[in-house]
Amino acid sequence: MSKIFVDACLGKKTPYSPVWMMRQAGRYLPEYLKVRAEAGDFLNLCHNPKKACEVTLQPMDIVGVDAAILFSDILVIPHEMGMHLEFVKGEGPLFKDPITNEAEVDALLGGKEAAEKLTYVYETISLIQKELAPDKALIGFTGAPWTLVTYMIEGKGTKTYNLCKKLLYTQPELMHKLLAKVTQVVKYYMEKQIEAGIDVVQIFDSWAAALEEDEYFEFSWKYMIEISDYLKEKYPNIPIIMFPKGIGQYLDRIEGNFDVFGVDWSTPMELAKEKLGDKYVLQGNMEPCRLYSKEQTTKSIEKINNVMQGKRHIFNLGHGILPDVPVENAKHFVSECQRISKN
Ligand code: 1CP
Numbered sequence: 001m002s003k004i005f006v007d008a009c010l011g012k013k014t015p016y017s018p019v020w021m022m023r024q025a026g027r028y029l030p031e032y033l034k035v036r037a038e039a040g041d042f043l044n045l046c047h048n049p050k051k052a053c054e055v056t057l058q059p060m061d062i063v064g065v066d067a068a069i070l071f072s073d074i075l076v077i078p079h080e081m082g083m084h085l086e087f088v089k090g091e092g093p094l095f096k097d098p099i100t101n102e103a104e105v106d107a108l109l110g111g112k113e114a115a116e117k118l119t120y121v122y123e124t125i126s127l128i129q130k131e132l133a134p135d136k137a138l139i140g141f142t143g144a145p146w147t148l149v150t151y152m153i154e155g156k157g158t159k160t161y162n163l164c165k166k167l168l169y170t171q172p173e174l175m176h177k178l179l180a181k182v183t184q185v186v187k188y189y190m191e192k193q194i195e196a197g198i199d200v201v202q203i204f205d206s207w208a209a210a211l212e213e214d215e216y217f218e219f220s221w222k223y224m225i226e227i228s229d230y231l232k233e234k235y236p237n238i239p240i241i242m243f244p245k246g247i248g249q250y251l252d253r254i255e256g257n258f259d260v261f262g263v264d265w266s267t268p269m270e271l272a273k274e275k276l277g278d279k280y281v282l283q284g285n286m287e288p289c290r291l292y293s294k295e296q297t298t299k300s301i302e303k304i305n306n307v308m309q310g311k312r313h314i315f316n317l318g319h320g321i322l323p324d325v326p327v328e329n330a331k332h333f334v335s336e337c338q339r340i341s342k343n
Contacts, residue, residue: 265318
């Protein structure tokens with residue numbers, strides 16, 4: 001059976017533009033909160049294939065999206081490379097021993113060995129594929145190496161990236177060494193996710209906008225393309241979505257072997273279409289806070305659809321859904337995308 005989401009990623013004509021939401025399995029859903037409470041905490045939930053499968057599937061039935069996204073987190077990668085990860089309540093992720101020097105980079109577990117430790121992710125994927133409706137797709141994902149190393153060097157989320165940037169500008173070779181090591185793990189990790197059954201790959205570069213233009217292409221995009229080249233050579237039919245958040249100013253230099261470009265909400269869809277619409281399918285880009293108002297949601301969907309005209313387009317938010325959005329409004333977003341883009 002064909003999957004509308006996969007067809008859309010490959011640029012095929014579809015009856016409407018499919019839709020999913022970043023962070024669609026999450027705290028705005030009471031059903032998610034219940035399973036997370038049963039699991040004890042967030043990381044336990046990621047480590048438990050049965051429960052991770054359950055929360056992955058929740059938004060399919062509850063909000064009616066066209067694709068599921070694997071429930072996990074980008075930070076399980078550095079965790080399995082040997083950096084102890086905790087999620088501190090109300091504060092987010094924390095690595096207590098961030099990377100500060102070359103010996104610590106060398107001590108990280110690399111390549112296949114690290115990727116093989118993520119067995120709970122591959123088991124979750126197999127379970128999801130047994131239960132997912134045949135016309136729905138499963139998105140697997142990774143963080144871009146740059147976004148991952150921001151957490152590995154800062155130890156947590158940051159507003160200034162000062163430790164990262166200090167390393168980047170004072171010891172660029174060491175930064176490249178770390179990025180190359182993470183890239184190697186990500187290649188094998190995504191290969192194993194594909195072997196376990198994901199239909200589409202998404203690479204999240206959430207902190208792309210922290211870098212100047214030339215540095216962005218040198219320290220981030222280059223590694224994302226290395227990953228997509230590797231995967232495309234082995235699995236040409238698995239679509240790849242790139243989501244570098246906040247680099248609307250750098251679109252002229254975006255090129256490479258992938259299928260879909262994720263447009264964040266700060267980049268006008270018209271601009272993305274003009275610069276990239278012939279080369280790539282575009283995904284996005286409603287400002288997630290519009291979900292607080294059903295009227296504003298419909299207005300935004302109409303505006304995006306006027307630009308994209310239901311062609312070579314996947315609806316999504318321009319970043320993740322926030323925990324205090326009413327479930328009813330998320331349902332409204334999904335059904336309105338499907339209605340308005342119908343051919
Ligand atoms: O339940 C909870 O309280 C934990 C909140 C939470 C959730 C639901 C975290 C902690 N991660 C997740 C799941 C998650 N993370 C998914 C699941 C699938 C889905 O989208 O439904 C995905 C794809 C991610 C990816 C992720 N984690 C990114 C990239 C996407 C993005 O949002 O930009 C990033 C940057 C992270 C790190 C992370 N994990 C969790 C938090 C709160 C953060 C961000 C911290 C920060 O702002 O620095």
